Amino acid sequence: MKFAVKKALSSSGARVGVLEVGSCPAPIETPALLLATRKGLPHFISPELLPSLPSPDSNLLQVSPLHFLEGLSTTTISKIGGLHQMLGLKQHGIAAVPRDSIQCLPESKAATRLGASFETPCGRLLIKPKDYIEMISCMKPNIWASLADEVPAWVSEKRNKTSVDRTLRWLDDCISLYPAAGSIFGAIVGGTSLEERKRCAEEVAKRNVSGYWIGGFGLGEGIDERPALLREVMDILPDEKPRLTCGLGLPEEILQGIAAGIDLFDSTYIYSLTLGGFALTFSLDKSGEQHNLQSDQIGSDSTKINLRATAYRKDMSPILENCTCYTCQNHTKAYINHLLNVHEMLAQTLLEIHNTHHYLRFFHVIRGAIQDGSFEEFRQAFLESRREHFKGEAIST
Amino acid sequence: HRRPHDQNLFGIVQGGLDPKLSYAIGGLAGGENKDSFWRVVAQCTAALPEDKPRYVMGVGYPLDIVVCSALGADMYDCVYPTRTTYFGTALIPERVLKLKHRAMADDTQPIDPTCPCMVCKNYIRTYIHCLVTKDAMGSQLLSCHNLYYMMRLSRNLHTSIVEGRFVCDFLQTMFPKGDVLEWVCNAMEVAGIDISSCCAPFPSCQENYSSDEIGTNRFDK
Numbered sequence: 001m002k003f004a005v006k007k008a009l010s011s012s013g014a015r016v017g018v019l020e021v022g023s024c025p026a027p028i029e030t031p032a033l034l035l036a037t038r039k040g041l042p043h044f045i046s047p048e049l050l051p052s053l054p055s056p057d058s059n060l061l062q063v064s065p066l067h068f069l070e071g072l073s074t075t076t077i078s079k080i081g082g083l084h085q086m087l088g089l090k091q092h093g094i095a096a097v098p099r100d101s102i103q104c105l106p107e108s109k110a111a112t113r114l115g116a117s118f119e120t121p122c123g124r125l126l127i128k129p130k131d132y133i134e135m136i137s138c139m140k141p142n143i144w145a146s147l148a149d150e151v152p153a154w155v156s157e158k159r160n161k162t163s164v165d166r167t168l169r170w171l172d173d174c175i176s177l178y179p180a181a182g183s184i185f186g187a188i189v190g191g192t193s194l195e196e197r198k199r200c201a202e203e204v205a206k207r208n209v210s211g212y213w214i215g216g217f218g219l220g221e222g223i224d225e226r227p228a229l230l231r232e233v234m235d236i237l238p239d240e241k242p243r244l245t246c247g248l249g250l251p252e253e254i255l256q257g258i259a260a261g262i263d264l265f266d267s268t269y270i271y272s273l274t275l276g277g278f279a280l281t282f283s284l285d286k287s288g289e290q291h292n293l294q295s296d297q298i299g300s301d302s303t304k305i306n307l308r309a310t311a312y313r314k315d316m317s318p319i320l321e322n323c324t325c326y327t328c329q330n331h332t333k334a335y336i337n338h339l340l341n342v343h344e345m346l347a348q349t350l351l352e353i354h355n356t357h358h359y360l361r362f363f364h365v366i367r368g369a370i371q372d373g374s375f376e377e378f379r380q381a382f383l384e385s386r387r388e389h390f391k392g393e394a395i396s397t
Numbered sequence: 398h399r400r401p402h403d404q405n406l407f408g409i410v411q412g413g414l415d416p417k418l419s420y421a422i423g424g425l426a427g428g429e430n431k432d433s434f435w436r437v438v439a440q441c442t443a444a445l446p447e448d449k450p451r452y453v454m455g456v457g458y459p460l461d462i463v464v465c466s467a468l469g470a471d472m473y474d475c476v477y478p479t480r481t482t483y484f485g486t487a488l489i490p491e492r493v494l495k496l497k498h499r500a501m502a503d504d505t506q507p508i509d510p511t512c513p514c515m516v517c518k519n520y521i522r523t524y525i526h527c528l529v530t531k532d533a534m535g536s537q538l539l540s541c542h543n544l545y546y547m548m549r550l551s552r553n554l555h556t557s558i559v560e561g562r563f564v565c566d567f568l569q570t571m572f573p574k575g576d577v578l579e580w581v582c583n584a585m586e587v588a589g590i591d592i593s594s595c596c597a598p599f600p601s602c603q604e605n606y607s608s609d610e611i612g613t614n615r616f617d618k
Contacts, residue, residue: 038532038534039524039527039528039532039534041534042534043532043533043534044533044534044537046534046537046538046541047515047519047538048515068527070527070531071502071526071527072502072523072524072526072527073502073503076502076503076505076523079505080505080521086520086521086524087524088518088519088520121531345533345536345537348533349537
């Protein structure tokens with residue numbers, strides 16, 4: 001894996017970079033989105049439809065090794081030669097992160113000094129560094145995060161401090177057990193304590209890692225608490241190594257993370273939208289303005305629409321007029337509405353394609369804004385026009 | 398019918414005949430006795446004109462398609478290949494493969510090593526095993542393979558009717574011990590296809606059997 005910062009803004013922590021990973025056909029520009037997967041493949045987009053998404057943007061996947069504990073032994077994966085072979089995704093970059101915000105949730109109460117605990121479809125599992133390393137060495141991902149003890153925002157100071165101590169110890173275990181692995185990203189936790197975040201970042205920065213995985217977000221902290229915590233960590237981390245985070249999904253959160261200096265995001269936002277029958281429709285205008293925010297449709301707020309609404313029963317237009325994704329080029333809102341009503345899986349497939357495509361384009365526009373030096377203006381315009389819209393909504397209802 | 402040049406109207410034969418239209422043979426997908434099933438299809442195809450396609454609605458299992466084709470049917474539709482993926486069942490030339498079974502958890506070959514579909518080219522049984530019945534992607538991948546199997550079956554039937562040998566190959570693979578089911582033997586006799594090379598001596602000693610258990614358990618008698 002190779003990473004280089006191409007341009008960093010002085011006005012904020014935002015930066016554009018280039019990531020070369022595995023056998024991806026072309027270098028990937030950051031900030032970038034990692035596509036969420038279940039057992040290595042997207043939830044609904046079948047492998048032969050993946051090339052229809054923007055490339056190489058869509059070539060980075062996040063995989064949770066814990067998914068495979070359900071019915072697939074690590075020796076078998078090893079026999080085949082690793083995840084890339086098993087998934088038939090030889091041109092994709094895979095980042096292994098144990099936490100997946102839908103199915104493998106960190107369970108801080110059950111973690112011990114021996115290992116981290118996760119609630120999974122197989123029940124509550126205690127994952128020790130040794131077990132984790134065995135999974136990683138069999139799966140051979142390009143990037144992997146070290147094992148972390150993530151805690152929610154409301155735990156005591158003592159528990160938070162313990163989580164940092166454990167995470168650091170497990171990082172050292174991971175490094176010593178498998179130093180020659182793909183690229184290890186050191187995990188940084190610390191909850192909502194500025195001191196603990198700082199301490200953890202300082203310690204991890206001393207270790208020989210290829211990048212950083214900033215955990216412990218999306219676990220109950222307020223969106224306004226985050227900038228300070230992120231800044232505390234970013235100020236310490238060296239600029240030239242990539243930063244990956246988990247648990248930030250909403251457009252506002254992505255912008256917040258990018259402003260702080262995060263390069264890679266793994267998020268289950270698209271999956272949640274898809275399951276709810278939502279399609280993203282917010283504007284991808286370079287200025288960040290969200291014009292024409294009309295919410296005459298039930299369940300929509302013009303940043304997204306809910307295709308289950310009866311309003312779309314006869315709507316023969318695509319989700320978004322100018323969208324070049326497979327769904328908008330071939331299908332109408334009425335058809336997706338029908339598929340949702342008759343419980344056909346194709347609805348989720350079409351929605352996941354559109355939502356992924358749209359979000360990847362969002363990242364593309366953001367990168368353009370950073371290159372132009374107009375990122376802060378973009379961000380302010382985006383946030384304000386969304387806020388205005390929601391305010392208008394609240395008054396009118 | 399106002400669009401005879403764009404759309405083909407098929408008259409449905411459910412106890413009736415209409416000489417002007419093409420023919421869809423219905424009412425035969427309800428799990429009736431196989432012995433009755435093939436006789437009705439044979440009777441319909443014998444009575445219907447030779448120069449129009451016959452579409453047997455709701456058929457079906459690969460063996461049923463082979464027999465109906467032998468009797469003169471041309472088109473089929475069935476939910477079986479896709480619906481059976483709910484249960485993790487894969488269609489392969491010899492039989493069905495229950496991918497949900499624990500034995501599949503370590504099997505590193507593709508679903509069907511002879512199948513050129515995208516799924517068999519890229520994935521192995523153990524991976525599909527961990528997906529089926531639990532994740533949408535499992536059904537998608539398996540449906541892709543099962544449908545490809547049905548396409549291959551049809552294509553092979555087509556070529557072999559021209560060349561005169563597929564029915565025997567198919568039956569030999571499905572019934573390696575020569576114990577071809579009696580209703581199949583009877584149907585092939587009426588169809589005028591010689592399957593003596595696939596049958597063990599005294600083929601009519603087999604008892605009637607339901608199609609639900611094709612390829613599995615048939616030796617438990």
